[in-house]
Amino acid sequence: MKIHNVKLLAVAAEPHQYPEEMRPEVAFVGRSNVGKSSLINTLINRKALARVSQNPGKTRTINFYEIESKIYFVDLPGYGYAKAPKDEIARWGPMIEKYLYNREQLKVIVQLIDIRHPPSKLDLQMVQWLRHYDVRIIFALTKMDKINRSQIPKHTKIIREALGAGSDDILIPFSSETKQGKEELLEVIEKIVFGEGEHHND
Numbered sequence: 001m002k003i004h005n006v007k008l009l010a011v012a013a014e015p016h017q018y019p020e021e022m023r024p025e026v027a028f029v030g031r032s033n034v035g036k037s038s039l040i041n042t043l044i045n046r047k048a049l050a051r052v053s054q055n056p057g058k059t060r061t062i063n064f065y066e067i068e069s070k071i072y073f074v075d076l077p078g079y080g081y082a083k084a085p086k087d088e089i090a091r092w093g094p095m096i097e098k099y100l101y102n103r104e105q106l107k108v109i110v111q112l113i114d115i116r117h118p119p120s121k122l123d124l125q126m127v128q129w130l131r132h133y134d135v136r137i138i139f140a141l142t143k144m145d146k147i148n149r150s151q152i153p154k155h156t157k158i159i160r161e162a163l164g165a166g167s168d169d170i171l172i173p174f175s176s177e178t179k180q181g182k183e184e185l186l187e188v189i190e191k192i193v194f195g196e197g198e199h200h201n202d
Contacts (some may be wrong), residue, residue: 044073114141
């Protein structure tokens with residue numbers, strides 16, 4: 001999937017603010033500070049369309065990016081940031097739940113996990129939640145440039161086992177710094193969204 005034309009189409013807190021066009025959607029979710037904005041910017045070839053914040057937990061709305069007038073990338077609020085006010089943390093769950101429950105056009109979720117560490121309790125809770133909604137998940141293992149290249153298979157295996165991931169589950173090591181994993185992630189998204197066969201990850 002080649003991406004040239006991108007625009008921020010909607011910033012939503014409630015379902016009535018979602019885009020009305022029935023285009024397929026790919027949503028991105030992950031812990032605060034896991035590199036979600038950086039990953040989205042890397043995929044869409046922009047430096048700062050998805051805002052990279054020095055203060056984790058800043059994404060408190062659902063942001064819809066229109067990609068090539070045929071698909072939406074949906075940036076969901078980061079979870080697990082303790083310094084967010086309690087009422088905002090309490091609002092986050094229902095906001096995401098409404099999105100997951102109501103969006104027929106949601107085709108796949110990209111869940112980001114820091115490759116340097118086993119999945120957190122919140123990461124595992126999110127996986128259970130997504131599986132409950134029967135949402136297809138791609139796992140993007142971010143910050144792969146922060147570990148030795150020889151350690152990537154070992155870390156990937158630890159995360160795969162912790163997630164209880166099966167042979168059909170796709171885990172893609174990713175770096176926003178080096179752009180490694182970018183083409184593979186875009187290719188998998190395209191195959192899932194537009195149905196061009198199935199991709200299996202060894």
